[in-house]
Amino acid sequence: MDIKTLCLGVLSRGDATGYEIKKAFEEGPFGHIHVASFGAIYPALAALSEAGMVQGTEMAQEKRPDKKVFSITERGRSAFFEALIAPPGEDKVRSDFLFILFFAHLLPASRLAALIDRRIAWYRECLQRMEACSYENGRAGEVFVHGLGLAVYQAAADYLSAHRDRLHDEVSASGRMVAE
Amino acid sequence: MDIKTLCLGVLSRGDATGYEIKKAFEEGPFGHIHVASFGAIYPALAALSEAGMVQGTEMAQEKRPDKKVFSITERGRSAFFEALIAPPGEDKVRSDFLFILFFAHLLPASRLAALIDRRIAWYRECLQRMEACSYENGRAGEVFVHGLGLAVYQAAADYLSAHRDRLHDEVSASGRMVAE
DNA sequence: CACGGCATATATCCGTTCGATATATGCAAG
DNA sequence: CTTGCATATATCGAACGGATATATGCCGTG
Secondary structure (H helix, E strand, O other): OOHHHHHHHHHHOOOEOHHHHHHHOOOOOOOOOOOOOHHHHHHHHHHHHHOOOEEEEEEOOOOOOOEEEEEEOHHHHHHHHHHHHOOOOOOEEEOHHHHHHHOHHHOOHHHHHHHHHHHHHHHHHHHHHHHHOOOOOOOHHHHHHHHHHHHHHHHHHHHHHHHHHHHHHHHHHHHHHHHO | OOHHHHHHHHHHOOOEEHHHHHHHOOOOOOOOOOOOOHHHHHHHHHHHHHOOOEEEEEEOOOOOOOEEEEEEOHHHHHHHHHHHHOOOOOOEEEOHHHHHHHOHHHOOHHHHHHHHHHHHHHHHHHHHHHHHOOOOOOOHHHHHHHHHHHHHHHHHHHHHHHHHHHHHHHHHHHHHHHHO
C-alpha cells in the first residue's frame, strides 16, 4: 500500500496535519502496522490535494508555526475504499534485531544478552502502553487488531524471556571454544 | 541495516549469486527477517566488490545462463562484524493486511472473513514449512530465531482463528445497521 | 506441436520512499 | 544562555522496489 492510501486511511478517521499523520504511524494507532516518512507524506498529500481527494486548509496558531489541516473528500473516500478491497500486498518485515540474532555466535555473549533484554523490555513497555489504551469503544476492526498485537507481542516477550539464558549459555560456551 | 550488510550476512555463511541472495530473503533462512530486492542487491554487490569486501567469479553453466558467484573477503567479514555490533535500527513493519483489518467496518463481512481465512491458512503453511526445517544442527542463534518465529506465528494464527467469527458477526451486524 | 509460464541468472530503469536537513515558534532544563 | 525537544511544513539526494529486458531451458496445456 502506498503512502497516499495510508494518508487517506488516517484522514478517513478525521482531519489531520501532515505532522499528525506521521505521528499516527509512530506512537499512534498505526504504529505497529505500517510506516510512513515526512519525505513521502508531504508529497503524497500534495498529490492527493491536486487530485481532489483531500483538501487542505491553512491555519495560523499561537506559539506554534502555522499548520495545514487536511480533510478527505468524497472522491478520496471512494479511492480509499477501492484500495481496501484490492488484494493486499505481502507483509514486509525489516528487523535488524532478528538479523543480528541469527548471527549470535559471532557476538560476545554479554552483548547478546543485553540486546535481548533491551528487546524484552521494549515488548513489555509496548504491552503496557497497549493495555492502557482502552479500545472498548473502538470499532470492531480496531479492537481485533489491538488484540492481535497484544497476543503476538506477548508471545514474543515470553519466548525471549524463556530462552534468553539458554542462548546466552550456548554462545558463551562456543565463544570459549573459539578462544581455545 | 542496508542491503550491503544484508548481502555480507548471507555471504558470511557461504558463497552465493545475486539470485541466491534474493532467494535467501524470500523462502530461505531470512525470509521473515528482512527484505531485499534485485534492484538493490545487484548495485550493492557491485559496490561491495569495488570496495574489496566481496569477490565475484563468473561461471558458465549448462542449460542455464552464466552466473557470477560472490564470496566474502576478510575485509568484508570485518565490516560485517562492525555492523553486527552497531546499535540495531528499529523494526519496520508494513502490513496491508493489518491496515485493512483496522477498517474492517468498511468492508463486506464475507470479504473480511475470506481475507482472515486466507491469512490463517498462510500462517499454518508457514508453520508447517518451518517445522519441517530441522534446525537441530543449526547454530544457536538460528535455532533461537526459528523458535521465536514459530511462537509468534502460532500466536497469530491462534488469535485469528479464535476471534474471526466474532469480528465477522460484528461487521455483519453493523453492516445491516448501515443498510437500514 | 506451439506457446506461455516458470525457474535460473544478470542487470538496469524510473518511480517511490526514506532520513536528514532547513526553516520557524516556543518552552524547559542544565 | 544554549541546547534539545515539541510542533509544523517542505525538500533534497541517497537508497530501494518492482518492472522490465535479456538469456537458456523445461514443462504443461490447448
